[in-house]
Each structure stands twice: as structure tokens, then as C-alpha cells.
Amino acid sequence: MLNNKFDDDLDELINEINSVMDKPQNKTISYQNYQPQSNQNQQQKRKCLSPHIGNQQQFRICTNLRCLKCDLQVKCHINQKWNKDADYLILRNYFNNMTILQNYLIEDSQYNAYNCQCTNVNAIESISTPQYWVCSGHII
Template identity: 35%
Template sequence: MTSQKVRCENLLNCVAKVPEDEKISVPKPKQPISSVSEDIDALLEELREEDPRPKTELCPKGSQVEKKLPPQSAGRKCCPVYVGGSSVTNGVGTATSKRSCDQLRCISCDFKVLMFDDCEWDPSCDYLFLRNNMPDREKLRTKLKKRRSLRAYACQCSWFSTLEPTDLRDQPQLKWQEEQNDGAAEEEEEDEENNSRSGRALGIVGSLQLLPPVCPEEN
């Protein structure tokens, strides 16, 4: 027992004499996983707050709606029909609101009237050129000149350039009329059918009135 005690005391003295920089350091226990995860979340949150880029929301596939230009009001017609330059608003024209009609069709060649903003027809444009190139817009542009605020119109047999609102009644060479939309066509067919029914009903009533009165039989 005495020898063992002496050995322990010697060992303790040796350890005490070891320099501080040569002592074996015992590693500290690792940080818990939960604490590391919390630190990562906090760092990501700070990065999000410091990011100057605006946040954008991704639209799911199939949710995008195709944008279409609104047509002229169904059931309403231009009266009178105007054509005008590129600065003139398109829509249903009236005597007080001179809007340019953008739903025109030629009753002579049965072609839809095309429009070219900020352009006018070159003097060399002629009937044969339109006949061969209508309705190819790229080919038609070879006879167009850039002209601010003007608008060039053309079908397969006629062409016209204007700046101010122009009443088509003052241009008898242009056989252009407002193209009837589906809603107006359905209303017109319905009116014709109602008128036809009313005519038949009036005819039946008239024929009944022409019949001689029926006298009661005598007993």
C-alpha cells in the first residue's frame, strides 16, 4: 500500500510539472443538432431580409389567361361610319363621338379592310398591286410611307389615307361598310323571325274576318 501511494504521488508531481501548452486538451462536447438547425434557419432568414430583389410569385401552369382586344360593343353600330388617323380612337362612332370604325368590310371585293397606323399610301399604289398582294401585310408595306398620325386603309380593290375623322358617306368610291358582329346578326335574325310570326298571325286574323257569319240553326 505504501509503495502504491508513493507511485501515485510521483505521477501527480510529473503531471504538475508538464507545461501548459503540452497538456492534452479534452474536446468540448459537440453542439446539439437541434441548435445547429436553429442557427441555419436564423442565417437564412437574415439573408432573405437583406436581399434587395423584389419577391415574385410564380404562376402555376395553365393559369395564364390570353389577353384579347375588346371588340366593338355587341349590338351597337356606327352611325355614321368614320375612318380616321392613328390619333383617332377606334370604336363605335356617332355624330357627336367621331370614333374610327375598325370593323370594316368591302361589299365590292368582300375583303376585310386592313389598317396601318402612322402610314400613308405611296402615289404608285394601284388596283393591280392590291389585287395581287392583299391581304399580305408585309407585301403591302412596300407601297406605304411613314407619316406620323395618319392611317392607311385598304381592301382588295380600294385604298385610302386620312388624318382627320372622315365620314364614309363623303367618299362614295369606297364601298366599305361596318362588318356585322355575331351578336348583331343574331338580333337581326330574331327580329326577322318575330316579324314573320306577326305577319302570319295578322294574315290569319284577316282571313277569319272575311268569313261570313254563321247563323244559328232554327228549331
Template identity: 35%
Template structure:
């Protein structure tokens, strides 16, 4: 119920946060109280449990009367890269870790909310600009006009940002890129 949810939020705030959260606007409607309550709990859980193996519980799952709001076992776990790596075409794709550095192939941009496109053995022409990607993404036929052959390279792009990468690179090194692993 709503009061239990708010008490949980208050307890989490008291235990983990140095600044108080603005939760006054989170009082759930009677029609969708359970959904908002679950979403809030899921968001808090994602924040405090940010590791490579995380719960997909922030994604809304189908709910039926007999399931009691529980999600299926296929939705229980998702994996995400930690840290997130970019790399050339010779770098292996997959879930990147400190022990097994791999380039993430599930990148998503938090600025434009587009999936990041990767093109092996190419790089972006120096004349590329924001409007080119804004107008042509994700149409590969239109993007080909600004691609140059580059053996060992990999061209990355979303609708607002683009990079040409040769070597394995930790994404944390580039503060302008707002790409995250979209979970594997």
C-alpha cells in the same frame, strides 16, 4: 311553316314597301324550309331595324333539336357604327356614333368581301393601283413596299379600294368606298 312565312312577308310588303317584292322564288325546300324561312325573316328585320344596336340573327347559329332554332344570348346583340368614321392615328378606335365619333376598326368591304386593313402612321404611295392590292392583299410584308411614313396618318385598304386619311372623316362623304362596319 312555309305558308306562315310567306304570309308574314306579304304583310311586311303591304305595310312598308311601295314596290312589290319578287318573292315567288323564295318558296322553301322541304329539307331546309326552316332555315330559309328564318334567313328571310332575319334579312327583313335587318332592313327595317338598321340602327347602331342590332340583332346578329342574320348570322346562322348552331341549331340543335332541343334549342328549337333559338340562338344563344351571346349572339343576340351586335353593335355597329352609325355613322361610320375613318380617321388618322390620333383618332380613337371603336364604335362610332354622332355623340362619340370614333374610327371603326371592324370595317369590311361589300365589293370584294375583304376585311379592311388599317396601318397607323403611314400613307399609301401615289403609285398604288388596283392590281397592287388585288395581288398583295392581305400580305402585310408585300404591302409595306408601297407604304410611306406619315405621322398622324392612317392607311386603309381592302382588296379593291385604298385610302390615306389624316382627319376624322364620315364615310358617307366618299361615295366610291363600299366599306361598312362589320359589327363590334
């Protein structure tokens, strides 16, 4: 008896949903007076096709890189280079801790040191970025 009541209620609900779904929607959109909303706060970004890294004297270096492997922003340490002890585990564990990372950087005015959480690179001249580092875009 209780089961019949439930079945009747369920059938009624399904019929009501179907009746709403079967009705044609009369939503017409007029594009004659349509003007796209312009948001002045929204700025266009241009991305580097083949991003490069290097030292400060290079003018073709990309300053807004993102790593596709670890999905983090690439950091640039100007006039510094990584020492031989900087490895994957150091970068992985201390990516956001500059006091510890500073122990693995050496002052050198000819280099820029780059890192994400999975890779570190020393750049003395303009070189291509690792394949999984991409430009995040630059405001025009």
C-alpha cells in the same frame, strides 16, 4: 310488259306520298312555358350608322369595316400612308401579302392607311368611309 310494272310501281309510290300529305298534322306547340334559350357566348353587336376613318387621335373612327365590293375586311395600317405607286392591281394581287404591301407604305405619324382588295385611302383626320365600306359591328 316491263313498262306496265314500272307504271304500277310509280303510281303506288305517288299514292303513298299523297296519302301522307293529305293527313292533318297534329303538332301543337304550347307557348305557356316557353323560355327563349339564352346563349351567353352570343354577344350583341352594335354597328356604326355612319362609319368614319381617321388617324389614331380621332375617337370616332370605326375599327371593324368590311367592303361590299370585294367582300373583304378593311385593313388599317397605323401611322402609315400609301405612296403614289399603290394602285388597284397592287391591292388586288397582294392583299394578303404584307411583305409586298409594305413597299407601298410610307411611315407618317399623322396618317392611317386603309385598304381592302379594291380601294386604298389615306386618312389624316376623321372622314366618312367610301360608300361601299360598312361597319361589321362592335361587341358591346
